[in-house]
Amino acid sequence: GKGNYRHFMEKELHEHPAVLGDTLRQYLDPKTLEVRLPRLPFDPARIGRLTISACGSAFLAGMVGRYWIEQLARLPVDADVASEFRYRNPPLADGGAAILISQSGETADNMAALRLLREAGQRVLSVVNVPESSMARESDGALLTVAGPEIGVASTKAFTAQLAVLACLAIGFGRARRELSTLDEGRLAQTLLEVPSHAAAILEQDAQIRELAMEVAKARDVLFLGRGAMYPIALEGALKLKEISYIHAEGYAAGEMKHGPIALIDSDVPVIALCPSGPLFEKTASNLQEAAARGGRVMAFTDAEGEAALRRFAERVIVLPRIGEFATPILYAIPVQLLAYHVAVLKGTDVDQPRNLAKSVTVE
Numbered sequence: 001g002k003g004n005y006r007h008f009m010e011k012e013l014h015e016h017p018a019v020l021g022d023t024l025r026q027y028l029d030p031k032t033l034e035v036r037l038p039r040l041p042f043d044p045a046r047i048g049r050l051t052i053s054a055c056g057s058a059f060l061a062g063m064v065g066r067y068w069i070e071q072l073a074r075l076p077v078d079a080d081v082a083s084e085f086r087y088r089n090p091p092l093a094d095g096g097a098a099i100l101i102s103q104s105g106e107t108a109d110n111m112a113a114l115r116l117l118r119e120a121g122q123r124v125l126s127v128v129n130v131p132e133s134s135m136a137r138e139s140d141g142a143l144l145t146v147a148g149p150e151i152g153v154a155s156t157k158a159f160t161a162q163l164a165v166l167a168c169l170a171i172g173f174g175r176a177r178r179e180l181s182t183l184d185e186g187r188l189a190q191t192l193l194e195v196p197s198h199a200a201a202i203l204e205q206d207a208q209i210r211e212l213a214m215e216v217a218k219a220r221d222v223l224f225l226g227r228g229a230m231y232p233i234a235l236e237g238a239l240k241l242k243e244i245s246y247i248h249a250e251g252y253a254a255g256e257m258k259h260g261p262i263a264l265i266d267s268d269v270p271v272i273a274l275c276p277s278g279p280l281f282e283k284t285a286s287n288l289q290e291a292a293a294r295g296g297r298v299m300a301f302t303d304a305e306g307e308a309a310l311r312r313f314a315e316r317v318i319v320l321p322r323i324g325e326f327a328t329p330i331l332y333a334i335p336v337q338l339l340a341y342h343v344a345v346l347k348g349t350d351v352d353q354p355r356n357l358a359k360s361v362t363v364e
């Protein structure tokens with residue numbers, strides 16, 4: 001049941017800390033700070049390229065995964081939504097490898113991609129939440145997210161659990177490919193292990209996020225901006241908002257705004273910025289300043305180090321816990337999901353069962 005929560009989505013949002021802890025402990029030894037992966041269907045040190053495919057939020061997790069794997073393991077990654085993947089007729093070298101990501105493990109588009117991949121001689125690893133699902137069974141190997149059942153149509157804890165698994169995979173690949181030292185691995189593992197308690201702290205900022213939601217609920221269009229691994233989180237924020245509040249939202253790479261979408265900016269469009277301190281901060285902040293200079297209402301998520309710079313032009317700044325750059329996509333996914341939740345509640349939509357959508361999409 002929902003316990004004391006109004007909706008399954010709210011309950012599931014509050015499960016983030018526990019689910020992240022459980023999923024990380026599955027693949028990371030908190031004592032030795034080592035990633036421990038089960039036997040994989042391919043050797044990450046011997047592949048020249050990796051395909052990632054999934055749908056919806058799971059695909060956005062895959063986009064973050066691409067970023068991490070390319071950074072930490074120097075392995076080229078191709079990421080495509082499953083419904084398009086096969087129409088590209090992608091050239092796949094024999095002996096190649098792929099990762100499919102899914103909460104349900106029953107998404108028809110993924111199953112079609114899975115079959116195509118296997119016919120093309122690829123070894124397929126699934127990251128999946130339902131162990132007895134078709135995807136888990138038909139893949140060459142499966143890594144489970146430890147999210148428990150997810151009832152709300154909008155994916156929440158399953159998404160961050162997917163990110164946790166992909167983060168561990170990226171570290172494991174990095175080590176296997178000799179791109180990461182033991183020291184690097186320990187540092188990254190330490191950062192990941194800080195995520196659950198910071199996730200709990202973010203859930204306690206609920207009232208602040210609800211205030212932001214009251215502004216967002218009045219808008220007709222909303223822009224979400226991020227750079228680097230925060231760009232897929234901007235897309236996740238926009239997807240969640242569309243899905244459950246029916247407000248039109250778009251996610252954009254912050255630097256791409258000047259190539260078109262900046263024309264949309266006026267004083268009616270909230271610009272939600274995902275802008276943690278770190279190597280991408282300065283450039284992102286200057287993109288946001290451009291939006292503010294054109295009358296845009298910048299509402300930024302950042303940390304204590306980014307706060308002062310953003311306060312100069314942002315209408316609202318929500319200060320999140322500071323964490324190593326590596327883990328910021330996992331952490332920043334939580335407030336954007338929470339924001340969409342509150343906007344939907346304010347709008348009175350059917351949060352757990354939004355119109356036209358199904359939890360598991362079994363048609364192509």
Ligand code: M6R
Nearest residue numbers: 056057058102103104107154155
């Ligand atoms: O079960 P799956 O993870 O394969 O589902 C994929 C998408 O249908 C799913 O992520 C969808 O986008 C969610 N409703 C997003 O919140």
